[in-house]
Amino acid sequence: MSTQHHQQKALFLQSKQGKFVVSPRDIPKPGNGEVLLKIHATALNPVDYKIQQHGIFVEKYPAILGADAAGVVEAIGDGVHTFVKGDRIFAHGLLENDKATFQQFNITVADFAAKIPATLSYEQAASIPLGFDTASTGLYGKSNGAGIIPPWEAEAKGLYAGKPIVILGGSSSVGSYAIQLARLSGFSPIITTASPQHKTYLQSLGATHILDRHLSPSELVDSGNKIIQLSKADLHVVYDAISIKETQQIGWELLSSERPGKLILTLPPVVEKKENDKREAISTYGSPHAPQNRELSKGAWKQLEVWVDNGEIQPNNIDVLPNGLEGIIGGLERLKQGEVSGTKLIAHPQETA
Ligand SMILES: NC(=O)c1ccc[n+]([C@@H]2O[C@H](COP(=O)([O-])OP(=O)(O)OC[C@H]3O[C@@H](n4cnc5c(N)ncnc54)[C@H](OP(=O)(O)O)[C@@H]3O)[C@@H](O)[C@H]2O)c1
Structure with a gap:
């Protein structure tokens, strides 16, 4: 200095x-x-x-x-x-x-x-940083996330091939990194919601299906379920980057109450868990400095340097x-x-x- x-x-x-x-x-x-x-x-x-x-x-x-x-x-x-x-x-x-x-x-x-x-x-x-870390703790965090194995661990890149994921709010900062990490983890289809003008951009990041976020909640739930059925797979993870009441409800309804699905939120949960409900709503916290995130985020940042260099994270x-x-x-x-x-x-x- x-x-x-x-x-x-x-x-x-x-x-x-x-x-x-x-x-x-x-x-x-x-x-x-x-x-x-x-x-x-x-x-x-x-x-x-x-x-x-x-x-x-x-x-x-x-x-x-x-x-x-x-x-x-x-x-x-x-x-x-x-x-x-x-x-x-x-x-x-x-x-x-x-x-x-x-x-x-x-x-x-x-x-x-x-x-x-x-x-x-x-x-x-x-x-x-903040958008990426929030996507990362939400998907890979054990205590405040879906606990998916991070794609920077040995043999874990593409590990979730053939498994669907829904990311609500794909054009948000958090949503855009969640799409890219889901792609690196292998998820497919990657279904997201956004305004239609962002379709090409979100496809370039790895989203396979982009639903207009202005559709009614029931239309969004129906369309999401149809895509998942076509891919012959069950849905276990929804990442709701927006997490207002309306989007939380859509994410919750996309998950079956009879399977152990996780709704990852960026704000506190407002959805209601029924008796014997196997779904969970989990709020994430994107700061790498938080004690529960430090180890995960250290690994994420080492890998992030490689990914921004080779273009895998945009x-x-x-x-x-x-x-x-x-x-x-x-x-x-x-x-x-x-x-x-x-x-x-x-x-x-x-x-x-
Ligand atoms: N828990 C944490 O640690 C943490 C960390 C970071 C962020 N957050 C929270 O996460 C939220 C997102 O943050 P951000 O920085 O990613 O926001 P952002 O980039 O500012 O979000 C703007 C985007 O939100 C989209 N959007 C708004 N309403 C939507 C809806 N109903 N459905 C789908 N998309 C919708 C808009 O999409 P279109 O333009 O396509 O319409 C717009 O592109 C905020 O509430 C923020 O406070 C929490």
């Missing part, structure tokens, strides 16, 4: 349900297993506006939010052997002021970071916001209004006035 650089700018949520304001703060120093990252791109996620709107998840204010970062390694902490100063990396941040990503520099945990291949921009790389489509960190405020409003379709909003912290 150059010596004249002691301060940076960060976007602070000033108080619970308060205002976002850009202010200066010190550049932190990396500890054991950490690096200092100069953040060139950060992505916006629905959780960032939900924290502001509902006052959830964060207790210490002023707080810096943001979980997705891509940039350049500026300094290396002890015990980090995977990166050197100057590497272009992307990483999953954490809701602690030194480790969150709506700022110009953060402390990045090396285990949940990977090199950016020359084929990807910072903006594209920043679209990956980043989201991106939409870059103007005005650096300030631009995040308007971007979160667009996310809240449901105006973001099939794309990840990205900000450039270094362009903050």
Whole structure:
């Protein structure tokens, strides 16, 4: 780090349900297993506006939010052997002021970071961490997921060939990574719901059947069941990336109450389990830093570096916001209004006035 650089700018949520304001703060120093990252791109996620709107998840204010970062390694902490100063990396941040990503520099945990291949921009790389990790913990997590064997383990790539999977909300960030991981795990057919304009894109990621998400719940359940019957297989896993009441109900009805099926959710469950119901509804938690995810996510990030390099995992489509960190405020409003379709909003912290 150059010596004249002691301060940076960060976007602070000033108080619970308060205002976002850009202010200066010190550049932190990396500890054991950490690096200092100069953040060139950060992505916006629905959780960032939900924290502001509902006052959830964060207790210490002023707080810096943001979980997705891509940039350049500026300094290396002890015990980090995977990166050197100057590497272009992307990483999953954490809701602690030194480790969150709506700022110009953060402390990045090396285990949940990977090199950016020359084929990807910072903006594209920043679209990956939270969406990918949530898909990964939901499919492969033992305690908060479907417990599927991850495709990076020995002989496990393609292991679920011929088994169907349904991913509700395929054009969402989480949904797009769930489709790609399902493809790498071998699932077929991969049935998803989205607005029709995303059909070609979702097929390119590996979805085999795309149903219009505006169909009525009964039409969606019927169509899904027909495709599964045609493939002569039983459905055991539904990943509901959206997890509002309506989609949870669709996912629940697609699963038979007489078989041990799993409905994976990104929000708390609202479905009702009947007596002797063999179905389960499981909420996942996408942070690799959480104790229950650490081992799984370490393996996932090692493999992710290979997959982004060879193109087996594609980043989201991106939409870059103007005005650096300030631009995040308007971007979160667009996310809240449901105006973001099939794309990840990205900000450039270094362009903050
Ligand atoms: N538990 C966790 O750890 C965790 C982690 C990450 C995210 N989440 C939650 O997971 C949800 C998804 O996050 P995200 O970042 O992936 O969202 P996102 O990318 O912002 O989602 C936008 C997409 O949602 C789709 N969509 C909206 N309503 C739908 C419906 N009824 N059926 C199918 N698709 C629908 C839209 O599809 P079209 O444009 O095609 O219409 C749009 O492309 C959010 O609620 C988020 O808070 C939880």
